[in-house]
Amino acid sequence: MTFKRIALLHTIGFLVVVIFNVTPWYFLMLTVAQLIFVPITLQLILKKENRLYYFFAIPAFASIFILQTTTTTEWDILLAGIYLLFTLVVAIYGLHRFIQRGFDHLEEFSIDAGMMYLFIGGMWFFASVAEIDTGFSPILTWLTAIHFHYSSFLLPIFVGFLGRLSKRKTYNIICSVILISPIVVALGITFSPWLELASVLLYIFGIYGLIVLVIKSDFPNKLQKTLVLTSFGALGITIIFSLLYAIGNVFGVFALSIDFMLKFHGFFNSILFALCGVVGWSILTPKTKEIKSKFPISSIRGKYVIGEKILYKHLGKESYKGLVDDMGIYLEKSFLSATIIDFYENTNQFRLYSEVNWHNWFKPFAAIYRFFSRNVQQLNLPYTNTQMEMTGEIIAVEDGRKNTRAWLRKIGKEVIFVALYSSHQRNDKYYMNIALPLPWSSMIGILELNQNGEKLVLTSKGANGSDAGIYLAFRQNVFRLPLQEQFIIEEKKDHQLTAKHHMRICSIPFLTIQYNINKRSPS
Structure with a gap:
């Protein structure tokens, strides 16, 4: 199945979900990621390796389609489990890519990390559907699933594509900040508002660094550069409101409601960041610069003790x-x-x-x-x-x-x-x-x-x-x-x-x- 056909199939599937959706409107923010952004982005990485798509992706996306167009049933946990299995397979594939290469080419590791982070998003989504007590409210459990689909899956992969296209001196620092930020955010939400505030500041450094890198980079055409700049620029706006939300949690000076954050982030993250990013990198996906070295390797292996x-x-x-x-x-x-x-x-x-x-x-x-x-x-x-x-x-x-x-x-x-x-x-x-x-x-x-x-x-x-x-x-x-x-x-x-x-x-x-x-x- 070609890339265009896969993109068209998932787009039609999502539009059908929008028409027959039985859940609150904001649940569509995660659904659009699961039915459109995740599969299309994976196709940009996998290219001809479609076995992952046929054997695991189709059942997973069918499960999401059923979940969003039917009322609560006893089969919901099974359907969420099928999607969880799919995210696990994606994470294993990312780990496999990493093991074959190691810490060579940080831009490729960024793509690997995005695929591995998706499994965490799958676990939080499963916890939300199965109503598992995570120590957080149901809405925060669901929001964490969104975080790991957008900021932890899409963003590292987009950063990896940017590194393939143009790898300037500051890229390694900015990319490293983006990769560790999701973990720091999760720790901050779990343990300390102060740590959560620090994680947002870390994200601000990374995101605005990305914006500067995009401005200085040469793209194959102006449309792609505009879309990618819009994508990262949208994060530059939403992260400021995330900072205000984190400051409010620390000092109690003011508070932004979750309802406001849902509407505001829903538009900027789903439409401007994700959609513009996916379309932008779909125009021409940069090829990897990785050149696999082939050199003779010693056949000698030790056991518990090496010695003479x-x-x-x-x-x-x-x-x-x-x-x-x-x-x-x-x-x-x-x-x-x-x-x-x-x-x-x-x-x-x-x-x-x-x-x-x-x-x-x-x-x-x-x-x-x-x-x-x-x-x-x-x-x-x-x-x-x-x-x-x-x-x-x-x-x-x-x-x-x-x-x-x-x-x-x-x-x-x-x-x-x-x-x-x-x-x-x-x-x-x-x-x-x-x-x-x-x-x-x-x-x-x-x-x-x-x-x-x-x-x-x-x-x-x-x-x-x-x-x-x-x-x-x-x-x-x-x-x-x-x-x-x-x-x-x-x-x-x-x-x-x-x-x-x-x-x-x-x-x-x-x-x-x-x-x-x-x-x-x-x-």
Whole structure:
């Protein structure tokens, strides 16, 4: 079934509901979302993947149609349950998209989050129909269902489409605010009027940021830009009245009635925001900019304990002296410190001293993490910042990649790292491909090597189209993690190197390791 036919079918269905509606008028605000805005928006995402539509969507929309055109019956809970099942399937599909990609391309994650939020809207709708005691009045339960269909489903998806079209510097911040706002709103309604007020202020920042982004972005045609700007602009108006409502709840200075909010928000959200947004993005839906990276992945997976025993189950037949055989595949060797080259090509000839520094905000998490890492014997960094020698050896292993060798590092008798080093080439560029076996999975670090004077910089942050990044591989899925790492290694004195290893999560620093690397004496 084509997109136009689906849109026409749902529009006719909604018009029939309007004619034969047996519920109060304001219930149509949720019905129009369920019968028109949700299915059409999903078609913009799914395109040819119509199995979701035929097997789950048609029964769900038929259930909504029956609910709105018949009086209360004993079948209402079943009908609401069918719609709830549909929203669950949509959420699972959004989660599936996310797992296949991970935290790469925030605009795609925004679309995933919108689909996952829809299930929460389905639960609140089911609670409203089934008259479940949620701790709120029936009208507030129903209004919460509306919130998760409009602000939590449509808005993140529209924001994702905008990111596909034009991703400016401030987009990531604004998109992140939009994504966390529905949760903050829900917490505010549940626990505190002050938190509810803060959530509205957060929404104001995000929505007006979106308006500015739309104004600065180039659209394929003026009509689409006008409709999208009208859509976000409508939210810019309604959010001011939401602010007044939240202020009234906190200070009791004045109060906006729910009846007024229903009429006002009903027009602006249903007609201007949702309808203009759906029509605007239907004119030309931006295509995803996601390019799936395909690089060799280590086949080695651990169980409860990693340690050095895992290596002896996968021993290779070769022997290696260093982490790489020839640094020349990565960059021009003549411009790089000879000692740095020597370290990577003859790693066994060097001694390594480390000083681990967990950042203050992360120390409570590091203490908990240390309890598990000690037992797993992988990524087992000490909690103290005392300088300690890391002893190690290079061991050949076979894991399905080319020339794989493990660098086993210990402090005393305690295993700290088991890292499997290999490389791969994409186009004309070579990447260092490092795997760290984990229980039933593997963490993959793909690093670009760049020269900065005589310093060597290894980074997981590459340009667009680069394979560089940190991933989690499990089964057939490769999931990009919100982690970034950077090594900066330089020669301070003859045959003496220093290196700094910076780790960040969501661009926030949480770990720095300082290394002093000395070449062993000839004896």
